Amino acid sequence: MAADFTELVTDMARRARAASLVLANCATAAKNDALHRLADAIDAAHGPLLEANRLDLDAAAANGLGAAQVDRLALNPARLTKLAVSVREVALLPDPVGDTLEEWSRPNGLKIRKVRVPIGVIGIIYEARPNVTIDCAILCLKSGNACILRGGREIFNTNTALAALITAALAGAGLPADSVQLIPTTDRAALNTLLKLDAYIHCIIPRGGENLIRFVAENSTIPVIKHYTGVCFVYVDRAADPEIAVNVLVNAKVQRPGVCNAAEQLLVHIDVAETLLPSLARALEAKGVQLRCDARSAVILERSGIPRMIAQPSDFTAEFLDLILAVRVVDSLEEAIAVVNRDGSGHSDAIITADPVAARRFQAGVDSAVVFWNASTRFNDGFEFGFGAEIGISTDRLHARGPMGLPELCIHKFLVDGDGQVRG
Amino acid sequence: MAADFTELVTDMARRARAASLVLANCATAAKNDALHRLADAIDAAHGPLLEANRLDLDAAAANGLGAAQVDRLALNPARLTKLAVSVREVALLPDPVGDTLEEWSRPNGLKIRKVRVPIGVIGIIYEARPNVTIDCAILCLKSGNACILRGGREIFNTNTALAALITAALAGAGLPADSVQLIPTTDRAALNTLLKLDAYIHCIIPRGGENLIRFVAENSTIPVIKHYTGVCFVYVDRAADPEIAVNVLVNAKVQRPGVCNAAEQLLVHIDVAETLLPSLARALEAKGVQLRCDARSAVILERSGIPRMIAQPSDFTAEFLDLILAVRVVDSLEEAIAVVNRDGSGHSDAIITADPVAARRFQAGVDSAVVFWNASTRFNDGFEFGFGAEIGISTDRLHARGPMGLPELCIHKFLVDGDGQVRG
Numbered sequence: 106m107a108a109d110f111t112e113l114v115t116d117m118a119r120r121a122r123a124a125s126l127v128l129a130n131c132a133t134a135a136k137n138d139a140l141h142r143l144a145d146a147i148d149a150a151h152g153p154l155l156e157a158n159r160l161d162l163d164a165a166a167a168n169g170l171g172a173a174q175v176d177r178l179a180l181n182p183a184r185l186t187k188l189a190v191s192v193r194e195v196a197l198l199p200d201p202v203g204d205t206l207e208e209w210s211r212p213n214g215l216k217i218r219k220v221r222v223p224i225g226v227i228g229i230i231y232e233a234r235p236n237v238t239i240d241c242a243i244l245c246l247k248s249g250n251a252c253i254l255r256g257g258r259e260i261f262n263t264n265t266a267l268a269a270l271i272t273a274a275l276a277g278a279g280l281p282a283d284s285v286q287l288i289p290t291t292d293r294a295a296l297n298t299l300l301k302l303d304a305y306i307h308c309i310i311p312r313g314g315e316n317l318i319r320f321v322a323e324n325s326t327i328p329v330i331k332h333y334t335g336v337c338f339v340y341v342d343r344a345a346d347p348e349i350a351v352n353v354l355v356n357a358k359v360q361r362p363g364v365c366n367a368a369e370q371l372l373v374h375i376d377v378a379e380t381l382l383p384s385l386a387r388a389l390e391a392k393g394v395q396l397r398c399d400a401r402s403a404v405i406l407e408r409s410g411i412p413r414m415i416a417q418p419s420d421f422t423a424e425f426l427d428l429i430l431a432v433r434v435v436d437s438l439e440e441a442i443a444v445v446n447r448d449g450s451g452h453s454d455a456i457i458t459a460d461p462v463a464a465r466r467f468q469a470g471v472d473s474a475v476v477f478w479n480a481s482t483r484f485n486d487g488f489e490f491g492f493g494a495e496i497g498i499s500t501d502r503l504h505a506r507g508p509m510g511l512p513e514l515c516i517h518k519f520l521v522d523g524d525g526q527v528r529g
Numbered sequence: 530m531a532a533d534f535t536e537l538v539t540d541m542a543r544r545a546r547a548a549s550l551v552l553a554n555c556a557t558a559a560k561n562d563a564l565h566r567l568a569d570a571i572d573a574a575h576g577p578l579l580e581a582n583r584l585d586l587d588a589a590a591a592n593g594l595g596a597a598q599v600d601r602l603a604l605n606p607a608r609l610t611k612l613a614v615s616v617r618e619v620a621l622l623p624d625p626v627g628d629t630l631e632e633w634s635r636p637n638g639l640k641i642r643k644v645r646v647p648i649g650v651i652g653i654i655y656e657a658r659p660n661v662t663i664d665c666a667i668l669c670l671k672s673g674n675a676c677i678l679r680g681g682r683e684i685f686n687t688n689t690a691l692a693a694l695i696t697a698a699l700a701g702a703g704l705p706a707d708s709v710q711l712i713p714t715t716d717r718a719a720l721n722t723l724l725k726l727d728a729y730i731h732c733i734i735p736r737g738g739e740n741l742i743r744f745v746a747e748n749s750t751i752p753v754i755k756h757y758t759g760v761c762f763v764y765v766d767r768a769a770d771p772e773i774a775v776n777v778l779v780n781a782k783v784q785r786p787g788v789c790n791a792a793e794q795l796l797v798h799i800d801v802a803e804t805l806l807p808s809l810a811r812a813l814e815a816k817g818v819q820l821r822c823d824a825r826s827a828v829i830l831e832r833s834g835i836p837r838m839i840a841q842p843s844d845f846t847a848e849f850l851d852l853i854l855a856v857r858v859v860d861s862l863e864e865a866i867a868v869v870n871r872d873g874s875g876h877s878d879a880i881i882t883a884d885p886v887a888a889r890r891f892q893a894g895v896d897s898a899v900v901f902w903n904a905s906t907r908f909n910d911g912f913e914f915g916f917g918a919e920i921g922i923s924t925d926r927l928h929a930r931g932p933m934g935l936p937e938l939c940i941h942k943f944l945v946d947g948d949g950q951v952r953g
Contacts, residue, residue: 126870130893215904215913217915222896308926308927322727323750328925330927346949348949349948349949353950357951360952446550472550472553472646473942474942475943476942477946479947479950480639480945480946480950480951481952489635490641491635491641502732503648503732503928504927504928506941506942507941516926516927517931518896518931519898519899519909519931520892521904522902522903523902523903523904523908524903525903525904526777526903526908527780527784527905528780528905528908
């Protein structure tokens with residue numbers, strides 16, 4: 106029998122909306138108090154949390170998940186300690202709410218102030234890792250947003266245990282308990298209901314694989330901020346410093362190949378292909394990277410006796426998320442820009458060059474969230490940007506683009522002061 | 530036979546995307562040149578434009594549209610002259626593209642700049658008035674966005690004639706002709722195709738009635754910025770100045786009752802209801818406003834011999850867009866805030882008070898795009914805010930909220946300069 110979750114989820118959303126109106130005007134100290142209580146509770150509850158997590162891990166093993174997948178679900182004392190530390194770090198971040206973003210006066214005497222306020226109610230749809238539950242809850246709380254969390258089936262028991270700690274911390278700090286709510290089911294029908302509740306929920310953030318994000322984007326009547334993964338390029342210009350080229354390319358490809366800001370493709374300017382490609386390829390080979398080459402790069406590498414495959418056309422738009430790199434030779438900076446804009450995903454792209462004119466042309470021409478000059482694509486990250494936290498890396502082009510920190514979880518309102526002005 | 534517009538519309542979107550990449554880096558002077566050419570062309574083409582408009586007006590009359598509706602479609606020499614003036618005014622506005630919004634350095638030496646860039650390709654879906662075609666085209670152009678316009682059936686011939694002028698102006702200024710494209714059909718199938726082209730189009734702005742906006746929001750896989758109309762409140766506080774209360778309320782209700790920022794409901798504090806309600810009601814009555822009252826306000830007005838109706842419950846959440854006002858008495862400032870948040874639409878709300886503490890509490894507590902103190906709700910408007918232009922008034926809470934000018938048609942990208950930094 107399929108349960109009807111419409112009433113349950115609608116009621117949760119209604120309560121979240123009510124909580125959000127209180128939370129929007131809460132003192133920073135109260136929000137930080139809740140965060141400290143939560144951190145202390147995590148520290149004090151290793152036993153029950155690991156017990157709940159064990160249920161999920163046993164079920165995952167029974168369902169035949171691989172070791173790497175099970176590891177993503179796993180908590181242990183070290184991970185819990187780190188989680189509590191991250192909660193305390195968010196308490197230390199400045200409160201984004203209430204900042205005056207702009208203010209001006211009009212000739213008729215009206216004084217207009219644009220102030221930062223929370224978005225309202227945010228729905229977070231995510232998959233496996235249990236730290237996402239805490240990360241999202243604390244970032245929404247600090248930014249004054251109520252949130253509704255819908256985590257993955259694989260981690261349901263762990264999430265339920267974590268959510269109980271959050272609720273208790275909110276109550277202890279005198280904040281509305283409905284500020285953070287976990288949907289108590291992973292039934293798809295509940296998710297479908299949630300995605301239509303635009304009367305109460307103002308923003309949906311899906312965190313997970315492309316299929317999840319696409320499902321959410323296609324079924325939500327609530328605005329969605331998407332976090333797709335990336336097809337990121339490193340372009341080695343004719344004026345590239347060879348050492349920087351090797352270091353940045355290797356870092357962008359191998360430091361963590363399974364993430365969205367890892368490089369998936371190398372473009373090399375024809376003028377330096379003969380001289381630089383072999384050393385770039387050898388450095389990558391030493392790290393176990395498989396190269397999938399276009400005809401021109403294949404010939405050069407063959408002459409140097411370096412193993413390489415001939416690429417399939419699909420490799421040139423692929424997100425490998427693995428130790429694989431597509432390689433092409435381009436005839437000019439302009440071609441490099443055009444190729445990145447055509448075949449990339451607008452996420453994170455880099456030029457390696459000692460020529461500032463080429464660098465600025467690449468940065469202006471490449472239509473991506475972050476365009477690097479002589480630095481690794483791996484730096485597209487909220488912590489690396491100095492935001493202190495991130496809810497994700499937006500691949501959208503409205504509201505937020507690139508790393509999203511606390512201010513990106515806010516919007517503004519206008520306060521207009523008059524002394525009786527009317528419109529003529 | 531239903532034509533298949535998939536290929537046509539997809540090709541338009543692909544060309545718009547290509548044009549957007551050029552337009553994003555165009556000089557301000559070239560964009561302004563196109564605007565001046567367009568203004569001159571409008572001035573020079575009154576004959577053909579009025580002829581095209583005549584076809585639409587005749588069809589509208591034949592289809593039985595009322596005089597007011599036909600008038601909304603109508604061009605005349607005065608309106609065309611005003612249109613050309615508005616184009617030249619946008620040429621005078623500062624170019625929002627390229628501004629550095631923030632810049633900072635990281636301990637590892639990375640220099641990060643957040644610069645304003647166009648969103649990319651914007652789809653505008655709208656209904657009747659022909660000036661929308663020009664307004665949207667010029668604001669997108671000035672902000673460096675390519676746009677695809679899908680206007681209403683009733684004004685198709687006029688739009689086609691206007692679009693031809695735009696295309697010629699773009700070509701004359703050396704800008705991509707595909708920067709502004711009008712979909713050459715008003716078939717619903719073409720719209721449905723458009724709303725799924727998230728590979729090429731980055732933002733959809735629907736301008737029109739609630740049904741159109743809801744259709745677009747429910748069917749688009751592209752992010753939508755909605756411009757719903759408003760259920761706006763004026764709250765007359767216990768410390769209200771009586772003269773300001775009368776002037777602001779009358780202006781908010783009657784200056785232009787059919788628009789989104791007109792007041793639809795009056796809340797009066799119980800302590801001043803006896804003294805102020807009769808004079809407020811008389812001033813509204815003198816302007817032909819029908820009052821729909823709750824029990825307490827009805828009793829007061831009856832005693833004063835002022836005509837009033839008893840409100841139906843639905844009147845208290847209604848958007849009348851007419852000379853009708855719902856009236857309620859509230860017991861406190863807190864009740865006023867709660868009522869506005871519960872029954873309003875978060876668009877434009879005002880408090881009338883001489884008490885700054887009450888004003889600040891109302892402005893903080895009311896969760897609306899613009900919250901006025903002693904000023905008419907009618908000031909929620911891009912021109913009145915000093916933006917020089919507006920593409921609409923966003924009722925969303927992501928990206929833009931309230932009046933949307935040129936900067937709100939932009940997003941940012943990050944330019945990160947290094948000297949070989951890699952992530953550890």
